[in-house]
Amino acid sequence: MRQNRGRQTSWLQNSTDGNLRCCSGKVAGWVVLWVYKVAVDRQQQELLLPMIVALDVYYRQQQAKAVAVTFEAWDSTTLTNKHEAKLSGLEPYEPGAFYKRELPCLLAVLERVDLKEVNYVVIDGYVVLDDDNRPGLGWHLYQHLEEKVPVIGVAKTRFYHSGRQVVGVLRGQSKSSLYITSAGTDVATAAAFIGKMAGFYRIPALLHELDSLTRS
Known part of the structure; x- marks a missing residue:
């Protein structure tokens, strides 16, 4: 039982790490998209500025x-x-x-x-x-x-x-x-x-x- 529990714990840790890595990737993607949107919005605002x-x-x-x-x-x-x-x-x-x-x-x-x-x-x-x-x-x-x-x-x-x-x-x-x-x-x-x-x-x-x- 102890051995099984160890395997189960090991599997849960690997699964959790994978989810964390997956979530981290999503968060990074969201950050990139947000930075890009801010840059585009700023560029559009600059284009709208009157001369x-x-x-x-x-x-x-x-x-x-x-x-x-x-x-x-x-x-x-x-x-x-x-x-x-x-x-x-x-x-x-x-x-x-x-x-x-x-x-x-x-x-x-x-x-x-x-x-x-x-x-x-x-x-x-x-x-x-x-x-x-x-x-x-x-x-x-x-x-x-x-x-x-x-x-x-x-x-x-x-x-x-x-x-x-x-x-x-x-x-x-x-x-x-x-x-x-x-x-x-x-x-x-x-x-x-x-x-x-x-x-x-x-x-x-x-x-x-x-x-x-x-x-x-």
Whole structure:
């Protein structure tokens, strides 16, 4: 009997070890699958992250420097990339048709950006000028982008014809609004985006950095 019990105990130990090894293999497999799923989910989230492009132009006599900066989210604190283009032989300023002078500059620097990855474009100025949707610089840009990328205008001064198509945004302790217009997304949403941008002052930190890069 003792011998049989010994054999039985030995068989149980072998059987238990086998089950343990089997369970260990399953657990390892589950861990691998879980790690793979986390990696895929993270990659998908990264692909869904918006890339936002902000544009600005600075003029020196008959020359212009256009700069495009990119960042991942509206509350980002750092730029992901920057591009510039220098132009000469510009169109003379025409009252009421400012876009004829500035639009070529914006398009030139946008050639350095992969627009397939861009979710929003931010410009310094207006998209629409009044409640009749009279086109501003941003609207002409929106048309050149074949209405595929929403354009948000951030203006520092209120255009005298602007009405319901403009939403004022107060930031920080400033008592002076930024004036937001848009195409491709509703203006209230656009205003909320600009309101949540990083920075304690009236001008969002990344837009201030863009202005400095343009002037340098």
